[in-house]
Amino acid sequence: MTVTSAITTGRARSGPPAGRGRAGRAGRGLGRGTAGRGFDWGQPFVYLIALVVAGLAIGPVLYVIIGGFRTTADLNANPAGMPDPWVFQNYATVLGSSRFWGNVLASMILAFATTAGVVVLGIMAAFVIARYEFRGRQTLYTLFTAGLMFPLTVAALPLTLLLRTIGLHGTYLGVIIPSIAFALPTTIIILVPFLRAIPAELEEAAAIDGTSRIGFFWRILLPLSMPGLMTVGVLAFVGSWNGYLLPLLVISTGTLPQDLWPLPLGVTQFSTQYSQDTGAVLAYTSLAMIPALVFFLAAEKRIVGGLQGAVKG
Amino acid sequence: MPALLESAGPATSAGPAPSPASSTRPSRRRAGTIRKRIEIAVFAGPALVVFLGFVILPVLLAAVYSLYNLPPAFKWENLAEPERFIGLDNYVRALTTPEFLRAIGNNFTILVLSPLIQGPIAIMVALLLNRRMRGRSVFRLLIFVPYVLAEVIAGLSWKLLLQPQGGVNAMLEAVGLGALQQNWLADPNIALWTMFGILTWKYVGFAIILMLAGLQGVPEELSEAASIDGAGWWQIQRHITIPLLGPTIRIWAFLSMIGALQLFDMVWVTVAPTVRSMSTETMATYMVQQGQFAGQPGYGSAIAVILFLISLVVALVYQRFALRRDLAGAVTTGVR
Known part of the structure; x- marks a missing residue:
């Protein structure tokens, strides 16, 4: 019973439905507070579950990060232990290598160019x-949305051959342009309803004031659609940053030096090349995690929101 | 964000565009029409060109290439050489190759197991945590970490952990379960299950987040009323909350199934090629292996077409039987 009442109070919802005002919520909160129940035994159990789940989620990540502070000999002697002694050599070596920074730079170039392209187009x-x-508008929309049916995996091989033919194989552009193309369907599906929701009265008012449609686009529509653009941009950025199949087919088989490969390729390459030096591989891998984690912390609301939006419609 | 998207009106069709005030005088209207056409071309043109050239064209080319026996150094002229056209032979070859058939089987094993195992875990955790509690936002952040990492990075981390001399075996030893030690990713008998474990680790957090979001949409009044009527916690969850969570569960399962059919990165970087070909091959890894690295773009394209058709059928069947209440017409027309 105690669990029930705790569950039902839940968390305040983000969008209060009609008829559920501040007063109602405050009243409920008061009622809960003065219910005068005894100690809620459900609560510690819930925390325990939360702790176990969270531990399982980040345990492996922590192992990799902490492992980077160990010498390879230490790791081999006692794979599950804590660093003894703590060494910073692995991280220092990676951070001092032009290779790591080249990988980061390449990933940045790809991700920023892809994001910019997706947002603008x-x-x-x-x-x-x-x-x-205009005639054909519905067809155009259907065409873009039908793109959801064609995952990158299906198009990857012919795409690689196509890029060879037009001379983009082995170049960053050969990754950027297809990434933009495959991100367009989701982008347009998210943005069209968004732009549609901006009232026609605004456009009429702008027209009466002598603003052209392009002017309306620049001065009114664009600022108003910032939240939608942010969501779309974050999704495109994360997708590009984590992408592996396209770089594998387009860049790893090309002539670009390994120092300029994007991070996912660079990390796999490093781990193959130095597979005996576990400490160094752990350090390289955990440093490769950091950009994604930082970016995620900064944009968590948008990522989660974007995903929920994509799912809930 | 979801609220904004939801309030954005019906997304099932582009609907009529809100028409702004326009002049009715013929001459200005005509000039306006030309101007409008130019605007449409300039604005939609670039996206359309990129989309047609790099999404639609390659997909069509895959269908064409799949009918040819193409050399690794492919040139367009190859398509004109009559002896290269082999009809459906690539498809026949694929569907009679045990390795590819096992790949299809592996994809379907993961497709079926993901909802069956990750679903209940995610739902239970979400139900337990759907309450006001300290550290809730920190918890959400932590369980989301595996999802945010690139599959490649996550896969390499697990590869290090699951080495014979790696962290997992050492921990089993340390807690007295040394008998359970395995060569997790190199033993063909268990590699697929190891892979499934890693995928569960990576994607269950995403499922929990979605379920928690879905629970926000379940009215509290219903469970309050049930609780007043004397229903227990589990009764409320079983008969009220979980059914109301149905749409979220069904759409999550759909995303998970489509993901299972496309699985590539994780398998490619985590499992050594020899073990992969024996036990954990997926359609996508087989396609890249044969089409790119074994230099058979024609055969690889046939695999791509088969992968596409299987995904399409799964999507349509699932939509027909499970999703039809949630999103009418979404998969067939591609419109959400």
Whole structure:
């Protein structure tokens, strides 16, 4: 019973439905506080579960990060122990290598260029689909949304051959352009309803004031659609940053030196090359995690929100 | 964010565009029409070109290439050489190759097991944690970490942990379970199950987050009423909360199944090629192995087409039988 009442109070919802005002919630909170129940035995159990689940989730990550502070000899002697002694040599070596920074730089270039391309092309196409009246508009929308049916995996091989033909194989552009193309369907699906929701009255008012449609796009639509653009941009950035299949097919088989490969390729390459030096591989791997983790911390709300939006519609 | 997207109106069709005030005088209207057409072309053109050229064209090319026996150094002229056209032979070869058939089986094993095992875990954890508690946001952050890491990074981490002399075996030894030590990723008999364990670790946090979000949409009044009527915690969850969570569960299962069919990165970096070909091959790894690294783009393209058709059928069947209440027409038209 005690568990029940705790569950039902739950957490305040983000979007309060009609008829559920501040007063109602405050009243409930008061009622809960004055219920005068004894100690809630469900609570420690819940914390225990939460602790176990969270521990399982980050345990392996911690192992890799802490392992980076150990010498390879120490790791071989006692794989499950704590560092004895703590050494910073592995991390220092990786951080001092031009290779690691080259990998990071390559990933940054790919991710930023992809994000910029997706956002710019996506908002422009979504603008036309959402706010222009013309024949073929519905077809255009359906075409883009049908892109969801074609995952990168299916197109990967012919795409690689195509890039060879047009001379983009082995280049960053050969990864960036297809990444943009495959991110467009999701982008347009998220942005079109967003742009559509901006009331027509605004556009009419702008037109009466002598603003062209392009002016309306720049001065009104763009600022208003910032939240949507952020979501779309974050999804594109994370997708590009974590992407492996395209770089594998386009860059690892090309002529670009390993120092300039993007991070996922660089890490796999490093771990193959130095497979005997476990400490160094652990350090390299954990340093490779950091950009994604930092970015995630900064954009957690947008990522989770974007995913939920994509799922809930 | 979800609230914004939801309030954005019906997404099932592009609907009529809100038409702004436009002049009715013929001459200005005509000039306006031309201008409008130019605007449409300039704005939608770039996206359309990139999309057609790098998504649609390659997919169509896959279908064409799959009918040819192409050399590793492919040139367009190869398509004109009559002896290279082999009809459906690539498909026949794929569907009679035990390695590829096992790959399909592996994909389906993961497709079926993911919802069956990750689903209940995620739902139970989400139900337990759907309450006001300290550190809730920290918890959400922590369980989301595996999902945010690239599959490659996560896979390499596990590869190090699961070495014969790695952390997992050492911990088993330390707690007296040394008998359970395995060569996790190199023993063909268990490598697929190890792989499934890693995938569960990586993706169950995502499922928990989605379920928690779904629970936000379950009205508290219902469970309060049930509780007043004397229903116990589990009765409330079983008969009220979980059924109301249905849409979230079904859509999560859909995403998980599609992901299972496309599985590539994790298997590719985690399992050594020899073990992979014996036990954990997936359709995508087999496709890349044959099409790219064994230099048979035609055969690889046939695998790609088969992978596409299987995904399509799974999506349509699932939509027909499970999703139809949640999103009418979403998969067939591609519109959410």
